[in-house]
Structure formats: structure tokens, C-alpha cells
Amino acid sequence: MSTIIKATAVAVAAGLGLVTLSACGGSDSGKDSADSKTVTLVSHDSWAVSKNVLKDFEKRSGYKVTVLKDGDAGEAVNKAILSKENPQGDVLFGVDNTLLSRALDNGLFQPYEAEGLEQVGTEYQLDKDKHRVTPIDTGNICVNYDKKYFADHKLTPPASFDDLAKPAYKNLLVTENVSTSSPGLGFLLGSAAQYGDNGWQGYWKKLEANGVKVVDGWEQAYNEEFSGSAGGRKAGGDRPLVVSYASSPPAEAIYSDPQPKTAPTGVATGTCFRQTEFAGLLSNAKNEKGGKALLDFLIAKEFQQDMPLNMFVDPVTKDAVLPADYAKYDVKVDAPKTMAPKKIADNRDAWVKSWTSLVLK
Amino acid sequence: MAVPVAFFGIFFAYPVAAIVSRGLKAGGHWQFGRIADVLGQSDIRHVLWFTTWQAVASTVLTLLIALPGAYVFARFEFRGKQILRAAVTVPFVLPTVVVGTAFLALVGRGGLLDGLWGVRLDTTVWAILLAHVFFNYAVVVRTVGGLWSQLDPRQEEAARMLGASRWTAWRKVTLPALGPAVAAAALMVFLFTFTSFGVVQILGGPTFSTLEVEIYRQTAQIFDLATAAVLTIVQFAAVGIILAVHAWSVRRRESALRLVDAAHTARRPHGSGQWALLAGVVATVAVLILLPLGVLIQRSFEGPDGFGLAYYKALTSSDSGVFLVPPIEAIGNSLTYALAATAIAVVIGGLAAAALTRRAGRLVRGFDALLMLPLGVSAVTVGFGFLITLDKPPLDLRGTWILVPLAQALVGVPFVVRTMLPVLRAVDGRLREAAAVLGASPLRAWREVDLPMVRRALLIAAGFAFAVSLGEFGATVFIARPDHPTLPVAVARLLGRAGDLNYGQAMALSTILMVVCAVSLLLLERIRTDRTTGEF
Numbered sequence: 001m002s003t004i005i006k007a008t009a010v011a012v013a014a015g016l017g018l019v020t021l022s023a024c025g026g027s028d029s030g031k032d033s034a035d036s037k038t039v040t041l042v043s044h045d046s047w048a049v050s051k052n053v054l055k056d057f058e059k060r061s062g063y064k065v066t067v068l069k070d071g072d073a074g075e076a077v078n079k080a081i082l083s084k085e086n087p088q089g090d091v092l093f094g095v096d097n098t099l100l101s102r103a104l105d106n107g108l109f110q111p112y113e114a115e116g117l118e119q120v121g122t123e124y125q126l127d128k129d130k131h132r133v134t135p136i137d138t139g140n141i142c143v144n145y146d147k148k149y150f151a152d153h154k155l156t157p158p159a160s161f162d163d164l165a166k167p168a169y170k171n172l173l174v175t176e177n178v179s180t181s182s183p184g185l186g187f188l189l190g191s192a193a194q195y196g197d198n199g200w201q202g203y204w205k206k207l208e209a210n211g212v213k214v215v216d217g218w219e220q221a222y223n224e225e226f227s228g229s230a231g232g233r234k235a236g237g238d239r240p241l242v243v244s245y246a247s248s249p250p251a252e253a254i255y256s257d258p259q260p261k262t263a264p265t266g267v268a269t270g271t272c273f274r275q276t277e278f279a280g281l282l283s284n285a286k287n288e289k290g291g292k293a294l295l296d297f298l299i300a301k302e303f304q305q306d307m308p309l310n311m312f313v314d315p316v317t318k319d320a321v322l323p324a325d326y327a328k329y330d331v332k333v334d335a336p337k338t339m340a341p342k343k344i345a346d347n348r349d350a351w352v353k354s355w356t357s358l359v360l361k
Numbered sequence: 362m363a364v365p366v367a368f369f370g371i372f373f374a375y376p377v378a379a380i381v382s383r384g385l386k387a388g389g390h391w392q393f394g395r396i397a398d399v400l401g402q403s404d405i406r407h408v409l410w411f412t413t414w415q416a417v418a419s420t421v422l423t424l425l426i427a428l429p430g431a432y433v434f435a436r437f438e439f440r441g442k443q444i445l446r447a448a449v450t451v452p453f454v455l456p457t458v459v460v461g462t463a464f465l466a467l468v469g470r471g472g473l474l475d476g477l478w479g480v481r482l483d484t485t486v487w488a489i490l491l492a493h494v495f496f497n498y499a500v501v502v503r504t505v506g507g508l509w510s511q512l513d514p515r516q517e518e519a520a521r522m523l524g525a526s527r528w529t530a531w532r533k534v535t536l537p538a539l540g541p542a543v544a545a546a547a548l549m550v551f552l553f554t555f556t557s558f559g560v561v562q563i564l565g566g567p568t569f570s571t572l573e574v575e576i577y578r579q580t581a582q583i584f585d586l587a588t589a590a591v592l593t594i595v596q597f598a599a600v601g602i603i604l605a606v607h608a609w610s611v612r613r614r615e616s617a618l619r620l621v622d623a624a625h626t627a628r629r630p631h632g633s634g635q636w637a638l639l640a641g642v643v644a645t646v647a648v649l650i651l652l653p654l655g656v657l658i659q660r661s662f663e664g665p666d667g668f669g670l671a672y673y674k675a676l677t678s679s680d681s682g683v684f685l686v687p688p689i690e691a692i693g694n695s696l697t698y699a700l701a702a703t704a705i706a707v708v709i710g711g712l713a714a715a716a717l718t719r720r721a722g723r724l725v726r727g728f729d730a731l732l733m734l735p736l737g738v739s740a741v742t743v744g745f746g747f748l749i750t751l752d753k754p755p756l757d758l759r760g761t762w763i764l765v766p767l768a769q770a771l772v773g774v775p776f777v778v779r780t781m782l783p784v785l786r787a788v789d790g791r792l793r794e795a796a797a798v799l800g801a802s803p804l805r806a807w808r809e810v811d812l813p814m815v816r817r818a819l820l821i822a823a824g825f826a827f828a829v830s831l832g833e834f835g836a837t838v839f840i841a842r843p844d845h846p847t848l849p850v851a852v853a854r855l856l857g858r859a860g861d862l863n864y865g866q867a868m869a870l871s872t873i874l875m876v877v878c879a880v881s882l883l884l885l886e887r888i889r890t891d892r893t894t895g896e897f
Contacts (some may be wrong), residue, residue: 073582078580082745082748102584349583352583
């Protein structure tokens with residue numbers, strides 16, 4: 001019996017030791033946002049910045065930046081709303097125009113007029129009376145086409161929403177589920193801006209009859225189904241049209257080795273919907289001052305010029321110069337479709353529902 | 362009993378109630394009218410219908426495929442049986458993300474079947490059903506096989522001697538005895554597939570959605586908390602019913618069967634029929650379970666420059682930008698969290714099991730069923746509940762590491778209770794009474810009477826809790842800090858990224874996770890005794 005007790009004692013001691021050990025191991029991850037020398041940025045998973053650019057900011061301002069990537073854009077916003085009494089960070093980046101009203105109506109942000117705001121184009125300032133959010137980047141959600149496919153088939157690539165429903169482009173388009181993917185939702189909103197609140201359903205019926213394919217997320221659509229991307233070619237993707245971004249062709253070209261003269265994919269510029277991303281100082285932020293400094297930095301020239309090659313988005317400030325590599329392949333979109341955030345907020349749920357039963361069920 | 366009750370109150374009931382009331386309360390009033398609204402919607406009814414019928418189909422399919430396996434494991438003695446039994450159990454403790462990935466590699470675009478015959482099953486319901494069979498094969502083999510191996514074969518032989526045909530003997534003698542075990546296994550499989558999340562999310566595409574996936578979409582993406590709350594309540598009710606039926610069938614199983622030592626019932630197969638059966642089961646296991654796992658491993662080594670360790674090496678750098686830390690650190694995080702979760706689960710589960718053996722009555726039985734609930738309640742709900750409730754003093758845990766082990770322990774406790782309970786119940790109460798008469802305090806009696814007898818079950822319970830914690834995904838993904846990802850979370854993140862390198866790294870991490878799970882299971886097999894099989 002005594003050996004059993006001894007063994008048990010040893011086991012218990014070992015167990016306790018492990019727990020204490022793991023407690024030590026975990027303690028370095030304790031709460032650091034209370035420390036006013038640290039400023040915490042909450043973002044969606046796509047956040048990226050050059051290391052030296054962030055270091056510059058840390059050196060100049062004296063703050064250490066902690067980044068919390070908190071799921072995709074919708075998830076990050078929803079979590080922030082649920083925890084707004086005691087937020088996980090000081091600044092939230094990544095609220096786009098489709099989510100803006102949800103964030104503002106829930107009182108997620110406190111007003112702050114960032115330094116340098118006069119450089120930001122007024123068409124992007126969707127909260128210019130109250131300054132609860134600051135525009136950071138912009139881009140367009142557009143149909144991309146596989147240049148090679150259309151050359152091989154001696155077919156003119158589509159240019160507009162109307163074109164996509166034409167028999168010549170039957171079974172060529174792949175798009176994303178609007179309830180799970182932000183480009184998918186953008187494309188739906190673009191079609192609603194084009195055909196009106198009661199007209200888009202008819203358009204989507206035509207698209208469905210024309211063989212549109214729907215997958216859950218952008219990664220799957222672009223990197224597996226689309227025949228024009230490096231990933232899609234490898235995976236045997238057979239759809240030469242995909243709902244993606246106007247900045248996808250530059251990304252496709254820059255990540256090729258060797259870099260081609262022109263991008264292998266093009267943009268149907270008549271199918272674009274403008275997406276602008278915002279950042280704001282969270283209500284109840286622990287480090288307000290640091291958060292404000294961080295917001296100033298996000299629209300400063302250094303960061304604005306660093307964004308295009310890191311996140312493949314366009315700057316919102318007038319004085320920012322596009323990196324040469326990016327500019328070389330960049331596609332100008334002249335008149336993208338837009339929609340007021342209030343209107344999006346009022347209609348999104350109903351539209352997503354009717355789209356789902358129209359196209360998926 | 363106070364400690365487990367408090368634990369479940371604070372870390373389960375309170376967060377879940379908070380998130381549900383957040384969704385269903387408007388202006389301080391409960392909006393029960395919303396329930397009828399939501400359930401009246403055709404797409405929600407569609408989800409309910411799909412959830413139910415795929416669970417029924419998965420259960421039937423699993424039983425059909427796994428029952429011959431249960432028989433073979435119970436009655437036959439053959440070389441490599443232990444390893445094979447560990448192998449079929451590996452899927453059960455694998456994270457759903459990894460299972461989804463393995464099946465994608467097998468039946469998805471560019472998968473093995475696509476390459477060989479151009480067959481693709483992803484985004485069809487078949488992929489989901491097959492993955493569910495893969496997952497739950499072990500549940501049937503362990504639950505039914507465990508009992509089958511202890512049934513006295515002489516009863517059936519006696520029936521045959523009296524002139525019954527082989528089929529009649531099986532139907533009239535063995536089947537009635539096995540009935541409750543089959544029912545219990547079927548209910549567990551039904552429960553697991555009814556609440557399936559990761560598998561459906563990865564393999565289902567946009568058209569298929571279970572309740573659990575819909576709760577995730579409504580909460581995380583659409584932010585319709587009211588609908589999510591209603592769905593949570595519906596799932597809660599459904600799971601409650603399943604568990605009640607399960608508890609009832611378990612009680613029936615405990616009664617009135619004369620069991621023999623499993624060591625005496627298994628023998629080497631003889632005759633071509635039995636060998637064919639054995640070969641059939643081994644082939645099924647190979648195709649259904651080993652093949653997906655094998656494809657996963659193979660892909661993890663198939664780098665851009667041919668076979669090699671390229672993806673494993675990539676795990677040690679943080680250049681990819683997906684994480685703030687090299688993905689390899691996820692191994693350390695996972696092990697630390699799982700150890701802490703195991704410690705919590707064993708203490709809480711052990712206390713609960715001890716309390717359940719001491720007392721009887723309706724209340725205690727209700728508590729027993731209650732302990733099982735975390736298995737069936739949406740992990741997403743628990744994760745979000747943690748986010749909004751555990752953020753104020755004295756329970757300001759959100760920024761701390763302990764949150765993850767707490768959530769994982771919630772899923773571990775039911776396994777601990779289910780493993781410990783039968784063994785604790787088998788301890789003769791008179792021994793305890795004798796100790797008390799001789800002057801031992803209750804604690805001392807427990808330490809010197811119960812503990813030595815249940816030490817082995819305790820180890821097995823700890824092993825199960827460890828493996829399950831290691832694989833927990835649904836709740837962890839919401840509360841793990843980005844700079845401290847666990848293995849399943851890291852796998853999911855990598856899978857969500859485009860590019861070969863990310864995919865390869867996901868496969869490599871999945872392989873590592875699988876090996877860790879398999880090793881802990883093999884260790885379990887070694888200490889597994891013939892009597893203490895537990896209820897899983």
C-alpha cells in the first residue's frame with residue numbers, strides 16, 4: 001500500500017509542477033494593454049505592414065504596437081461590438097463600408113479627427129461630420145478575367161454587369177457566397193447599385209440561368225476555381241471569370257517569377273464596387289493617446305505608401321505615391337458603383353436572405 | 362459536488378446564458394416571440410431538416426460499417442490488434458479541421474480520387490457522410506465491441522446446440538444482449554454528427570449547413586444574435602433529449618448481464634468465412650481510416666522540390682506573415698494548454714464522478730446528464746459567451762492564458778466522468794464503511810480505498826481528456842490569442858490562406874498533431890485493462 005501512496009504523491013507533485021510550469025510559461029502573455037507604453041491594434045487577418053515601417057513608428061512615438069488579428073473582417077467587428085465595454089485593444093482597423101453602419105450604430109468608436117485628414121479624399125470620408133472613423137485604404141471589387149482563355153477562344157472579355165448574363169459567357173463565372181465572403185457581398189451590392197433595389201433579383205436569376213458557380217470563400221474561388229491565377233492553374237480551375245479585386249492582377253504579376261510584362265489577368269471595369277476600409281479609436285480604449293498616435297500614423301505618407309504591396313489596396317491620401325511595381329500593373333477603375341453605408345445596413349440582411357434562397361437553395 | 366457545480370455554473374451556464382439573453386432580450390424584456398419567427402423561416406427549417414437527416418444517415422451508415430468491426434475486435438485474436446485498435450481511435454480525437462482537410466485531400470479538387478478517376482465528392486453530401494463514419498467508427502467499435510467481448514459466447518453456442526441456425530442464435534441471444542450498447546453507441550454517433558461543425562464547414566460548401574454551422578454564421582458573420590440564440594436553444598433542447606435517451610439506455614446496459622472476462626472470449630479466427638470477415642474489416646479500416654490519414658502525411662512531405670521536409674522546415678520561421686510567431690510554437694502552446702486542461706478536467710470530473718457514485722436519486726442523475734451537455738452545445742456559443750462574460754473583475758480572465766484550458770476542460774470533463782463512473786461504482790461500498798469504522802476520515806478513506814482501485818481508470822480518463830483538449834477547435838479558435846495559437850487553430854489559419862506553402866504547412870502541422878494524438882492513445886492502449894473500458 002505504501003508504494004502506491006508514494007507513487008500517487010509523486011504523480012500529484014508532478015502534476016502540480018506541470019501546472020505551475022505552464023502557469024509560468026503563460027504569464028508572459030498576460031495583460032499588457034494596461035501599460036500605457038503599449039498600443040494595441042485589433043484587425044482582421046489580412047493586416048500586413050513592412051517591419052521597418054512599423055519600427056519607425058515605434059521609435060518615433062515611443063509606443064510598442066501589439067497587433068491582434070481577430071478573424072475575418074466581419075468576425076473582428078462583431079467581436080469588438082460584443083466586447084466594447086472592455087475592448088481587447090485601442091484601435092480597430094478593417095471596418096469596411098459594408099460593415100460601417102453596424103459598427104457606428106453600436107457605438108463602437110469614439111470621435112477623433114486624425115492629423116493629416118485633409119490629405120484624404122472626401123469621397124472616402126463617410127463619417128465626415130463626426131470623425132468616429134478614419135478612412136485608411138480603398139479598393140474595388142471587380143470581376144477578373146483570364147486573358148489567355150479569352151485570347152484562345154477569340155472572345156472579347158466581358159466589361160459590364162449586363163455582359164455577364166449573356167450566353168457567350170455561359171458557365172464561365174465563379175463568385176462567392178454573399179453571407180460568408182466580403183467580395184461576394186460587394187458584387188451583390190454592385191449589382192443592386194446597378195439594377196436597383198428591386199431589379200437585382202431579376203439579374204441574378206439571369207446569372208443563375210447562365211451557369212454562375214458559387215463557392216464559400218474568396219480563397220477557393222480565386223485559387224482553385226479561377227483558371228487565370230497561379231493557384232487555380234495548378235488546381236485545374238476551369239472558370240475564366242472570378243469575382244475578386246481590381247488589385248488582383250498586380251498581385252498575380254508581382255508574385256510571378258520571373259515577372260511578366262503585363263499581368264496575366266484583367267479587370268472588367270464596368271463590374272466594380274468600391275470598398276473602403278476604416279479604422280477608429282475604440283470606445284473605452286485603455287490607451288487613448290497611443291491610439292490617436294496610431295491613427296495619425298495609418299494615414300501618414302510612410303504607411304500609405306507601404307500598404308499597396310503588403311495588403312494590395314490603394315492609398316486614400318492624395319500625396320501618396322504608388323510603388324513602381326504596383327503602378328506598373330495597376331488598373332484604373334473610373335466610375336465604380338457605390339452605396340451609402342446606411343442603405344447597406346438597412347437592406348443587407350434582407351438581401352442576403354433573398355439572395356441565398358434565390359441562388360443557393 | 363459543490364466544486365463541479367460551481368465550475369459548470371461559472372464557465373458554462375453563465376457564459377451560454379449571457380450570450381443567449383443578449384440575443385433574445387430587447388429593452389430588458391425577453392422576446393420569446395422571436396423563437397416562432399425564426400423557426401418559421403424556410404431557410405432555417407431547411408437547416409433543421411438537413412441537420413437531422415444527415416445525422417440519421419451518418420448514424421445508420423456508421424453502424425452498418427462499424428458493427429462487423431466491433432465483432433472482429435471483440436471475438437478475434439490476431440496479430441497487430443492493439444495497433445489497429447489505436448489506429449481506428451485516432452480519428453475520434455483528431456480535430457475536425459484535420460479530418461476535413463484529410464478528406465479534402467482525398468476527395469476534393471486535385472485530391473487522390475480526382476487524380477485517379479476524376480471523381481470529386483467535395484460539396485456533396487457524401488463527403489460529409491464518409492467523414493462522419495471516419496470520425497465515429499471508434500465510438501461503435503469501443504462501445505459495442507467492449508460489451509460484445511464480455512458476452513459469454515457459450516450462450517450462443519448453447520442455442521446452436523439446441524438446433525438454432527447461426528442467424529437465429531445471433532438474433533435471439535446476442536442481439537438482445539447487445540441492444541442497449543448498440544443504442545447507446547448510435548445515440549452518441551447521432552449526437553456528434555447532429556452537432557457537427559468543422560467537417561461540414563470545410564466539406565459542405567455554401568449549400569450544406571448544420572445547426573452548429575448556422576449558429577456560427579449567424580453569430581460571427583451575419584451578427585444576428587437573436588437568430589443565433591434561438592438556434593442555440595433549439596440545439597440545446599435536441600441535445601438534451603438525446604442525452605436523456607442515452608442516459609436511459611446506459612442504465613439499461615448496466616443491468617442484468619452476466620459478463621465474462623474479455624480475455625477468454627477472443628480466439629484466432631478459423632475457417633475461410635471468419636478469415637474473410639477479418640480481411641474485410643481490415644480492408645475497410647485501411648480504405649476508410651488509414652487512407653485519408655496516409656494522404657495527409659504524404660502531402661506534408663510532398664514539397665515544391667519533391668519529397669522532403671520543406672514544409673516542416675517552413676514551420677520554424679515566422680516570415681509567412683500568417684502568424685506573429687513561427688507555427689512550430691503552436692506545438693508547445695497546445696501541449697501546455699492540454700496539460701492544464703487535463704489537470705482541470707481530472708479534478709472536476711473526478712470530483713463529479715465521486716459525488717455521483719456516493720449519491721443516488723433524480724437530482725444526481727440530472728447532474729450526470731448535465732455534465733454531458735458541453736459536448737452538444739455549440740462551441741461558438743461558449744467561445745462568444747466567454748468573450749462577453751469573463752471580462753470583468755473578479756473574473757477578468759480574457760487577457761490570460763487560462764481561458765483556453767478552461768474551455769477545453771469543459772469538453773474533457775464528460776469523458777473523465779464517463780470513464781471513471783463505472784469503475785467507481787464497482788468499488789464495494791463496504792470497504793469504505795470499514796475504513797470509516799476504523800476511524801478514517803472521508804478524505805483518507807477515499808485516498809486509501811478508492812484511489813488505489815481507480816488509479817488506472819484515472820490515467821485513462823486523463824489520457825482521453827488530454828487528447829480531446831488537444832483537438833478542441835470550436836471554442837479555442839475564438840479565445841486563443843493570436844500570438845499563442847494552438848495546433849488546430851494554426852492548421853485552420855494556414856488552410857484559410859492561399860498558396861502551396863501554407864497548404865503544405867497545414868498538412869505538416871496536422872501530421873504532427875496526429876502523431877501526438879496517436880502516441881497518447883497507444884500509451885492508453887497499454888494501460889487499458891480488460892474490465893475498465895468505460896462508456897465510450
